[in-house]
Amino acid sequence: MPWNNQGGGGPWGGGGGGGGPKGPWGQGPQSGGQPPDLEELIRKSQERLKSVLPGGGGNIGAKGIALIAILAAIIYGLTGFYTVSQNEVGVNTVFGRHIGNAAPGLNWNPPSPFGAVYRVPVTDVRRTEVGYRSGGGPRGGNRDVLEESLMLTGDENIIDIDLEVQWDVNAAQVADFVFQMQNPEGTVKSVAESALREAVGRRNIQPILTTDQSAIAAEIRTLMQKTLDDYHSGVNVRVVQLLSALPPQQVRGAFLDVNAAQQDQSRVQNEARTYASQVVPEARGRAAQTLQEAEAYRDRVVAEANGQASRFTQVYEQYRRAPDVTRERMFLETMERVLGGTDKIIIDQPGGNGVQPFLPLDQLTTRRPQAGTTQGTTR
8 A cells, every 4th residue: 555554544644643644734634524624724824934935024924925026027027028120020919909010129018928929021022832842843843733733724725834923021011911811821822823823714825825924924913912902911912923834744745836837837927027018118119210200201201392392383483484594594503413413524615725624623632632541551
């Protein structure tokens, strides 16, 4: 047995004799089986406490208790001081109610269990990955998460898209981030995946693979920010990037061949448009030039005809007035026009001295440089 039962002792270590067994408070049971007196026990406990306190007196014991209470209250109040880093904003609560935010530095808030402080980094940029996990693939590469990356396009094709979202906490809405968001990372990820599927579902697969990726990223950011603002999440979406947009692995080769053929088609069409934009203006310019030359020739011929008709009319008027003089003048002008550019030999009238000498002064001035040039060439 765990205690000594000899001599009528009980579990409280009592022995025999007139005293009888003792209870847990240091005295034996009362005669007749009565319970112990609680007031007596409290009185003895107070006496023992007084003996422990400095001085052992009753008055000093009350002061000591008051001093201990004051010291405990001071220590408890000092535990309410805390510091907030430069990249953080503190959210103060009392009895679970938001009472304000704390700026960086030393601050005070009622300590637990009455108050609590939540320090939220507001300048740290956080990343959310949709469709992949960085560092989880072979050789440290990305690991695909097909249940997130595979989605349906507007023309009922399947596409594999990896998305990255960079976000932070709005410093003006830190309380919303603390109290309205139970799982911020999971909420942002779900909202990003929902916005991605909505944006992709509005488009055909070909623009998604080629030209609309930047527009899709901008639309996803707008949809995410609107949804998170409706949730009063306090999240600010900074950057949305489409890291890759590819057909599924099983049909990726066929899609790439079709994409290459369509790009070649677009290139040939662009070259044809470029050639047409060059040839058509040139042809139009030549047509306009030919038309202008024809119009100029027409105007010149008409003007010359009008001039000749006017000259003929004037000559006719003069001929009608003086036929002999006009006939002689017309003869001389005609001979001048016909013989003006030919070599001439002037013969005197009959009865004269025969051949009339003629000195071609104009030809002498033109033949001299030619002779010099020929002489120089002969040398």
